[in-house]
Amino acid sequence: MTTKAKVAERLTTDDLIMILTANPTAGSATVHYEFTAFGNQGGVGNIVDITVGDITLASGKDIDYETTKSIVFIVT
Known part of the structure; x- marks a missing residue:
């Protein structure tokens, strides 16, 4: 899946770039997000x-x- 976001250049540390949302697969209660x-x-x-899918x-x-x-x- 591909998601695109437009962001401002004036972001500062910890400002939100994007939010990812995924559904757990069968047998898994939680989704884990990590960069490849x-x-x-x-x-x-x-x-x-x-x-949480916040980047x-x-x-x-x-x-x-x-x-x-x-x-x-x-992100996987």
């Missing part, structure tokens, strides 16, 4: 809690459209 090995380009994103701006990072036109997160 290469799924957090430049370490920009932060998953606050593995059981926030990581500490010390910024989003600058002039230098990076898009950011791709891959």
